[in-house]
Amino acid sequence: xxxxxVSYAILSLGLYFWIWGTLPILNKxxxxxxxxxxxxxxxxxxxxxxxxxxLLLAPQYWPLLLVTAISLSLWNTIxxxxxxxxxxxxx
Amino acid sequence: MINSAVARLxxxxxxxxYVMLLISLVPVLAVSRTNSxxxxxxxxxxxxxxxxxxxxxxxxxxxxxxxxxxxxxxLIVGDAGMLILSLLEMRI
Amino acid sequence: MANFTRLTLVLLFRICCxxxxxxxxxxxxxxIGLVICFLIPFGDFRRLKMHALIPEIxxxxxxxxxxxxxxxxxxxxxxxIDNFTEEKVNIRATSGSKFAEFFDLFRITFTPMSLVTRRExxxxxxxxxxxxxxxVEAKVKPKESNK
Numbered sequence: 668x669x670x671x672x673v674s675y676a677i678l679s680l681g682l683y684f685w686i687w688g689t690l691p692i693l694n695k696x697x698x699x700x701x702x703x704x705x706x707x708x709x710x711x712x713x714x715x716x717x718x719x720x721x722l723l724l725a726p727q728y729w730p731l732l733l734v735t736a737i738s739l740s741l742w743n744t745i746x747x748x749x750x751x752x753x754x755x756x757x758x
Numbered sequence: 759m760i761n762s763a764v765a766r767l768x769x770x771x772x773x774x775x776y777v778m779l780l781i782s783l784v785p786v787l788a789v790s791r792t793n794s795x796x797x798x799x800x801x802x803x804x805x806x807x808x809x810x811x812x813x814x815x816x817x818x819x820x821x822x823x824x825x826x827x828x829x830x831x832x833l834i835v836g837d838a839g840m841l842i843l844s845l846l847e848m849r850i
Numbered sequence: 851m852a853n854f855t856r857l858t859l860v861l862l863f864r865i866c867c868x869x870x871x872x873x874x875x876x877x878x879x880x881x882i883g884l885v886i887c888f889l890i891p892f893g894d895f896r897r898l899k900m901h902a903l904i905p906e907i908x909x910x911x912x913x914x915x916x917x918x919x920x921x922x923x924x925x926x927x928x929x930x931i932d933n934f935t936e937e938k939v940n941i942r943a944t945s946g947s948k949f950a951e952f953f954d955l956f957r958i959t960f961t962p963m964s965l966v967t968r969r970e971x972x973x974x975x976x977x978x979x980x981x982x983x984x985x986v987e988a989k990v991k992p993k994e995s996n997k
Contacts, residue, residue, distance in 0.1 A: 692788045707962045721818045730873035742837035749844045755967035
């Protein structure tokens with residue numbers, strides 16, 4: 668019962684990070700770098716928190732969730748590096 | 759054997775799924791509001807990520823391994839495709 | 851002997867990946883995995899620098915704390931402006947280990963506050979940070995009044 672409560676608390680924190688990180692991309696005043704930072708908050712940190720919450724909720728699915736977490740962090744990091752490289756090109 | 763009619767979601771699990779769906783609609787709106795290709799790739803990848811996580815969460819809530827596998831598959835393949843697209847953008 | 855250890859490490863890594871993806875450790879599955887691990891080309895595993903492995907993997911362990919801390923730091927900034935700085939490349943990465951170089955980039959970019967944009971020269975990354983506009987003005991103004 669306690670584990671269920673803790674996992675739903677982590678899940679709602681992850682959902683809050685999703686909302687906070689996704690809403691600034693609608694604002695046209697921010698630069699693309701700030702948007703990349705907020706998308707990192709949403710897509711890496713929020714999604715990793717959701718994975719942790721799901722792991723507490725259903726521990727028997729740990730291989731699936733571990734593969735998801737590893738691939739998510741690797742892809743997102745390389746992706747934001749490449750997008751930063753494109754935007755910061757000396758022209 | 760799991761009878762599919764038995765595995766029902768609780769109401770707060772439906773709330774989580776619908777909140778995820780509503781958040782994932784924000785990047786679609788953002789794609790339509792910008793002209794820069796780089797930003798569009800970033801938003802599209804964010805959309806794919808969020809939908810894949812919605813599917814994984816649904817599979818875990820429902821206790822179904824296969825739906826979760828599909829979600830992980832969408833996450834990995836979709837992000838790989840977006841990565842190749844951004845590499846192409848870097849070369850141009 | 852050192853080359854044998856390197857080969858064993860690479861094979862162990864591949865077997866771990868195989869078992870994780872297939873999520874079973876039955877004997878038949880392990881045999882199929884071993885065959886596939888030998889079929890994948892090995893590349894230049896002789897250049898793997900083993901003394902760089904353990905410190906890099908230990909440094910990964912403090913990432914979750916940094917990640918959460920920098921998240922809340924980023925949330926407290928209301929008026930963001932761009933701020934480019936240079937950050938030193940890790941000493942193990944400058945000595946020629948590709949692995950250490952990748953993990954250095956990974957550690958900097960993974961945290962929400964900092965983002966590597968490119969390699970400035972052989973021993974510095976160009977890093978983008980978010981700064982608060984009002985704090986930057988507060989730092990600049992006292993200097994101007996001193997003049």
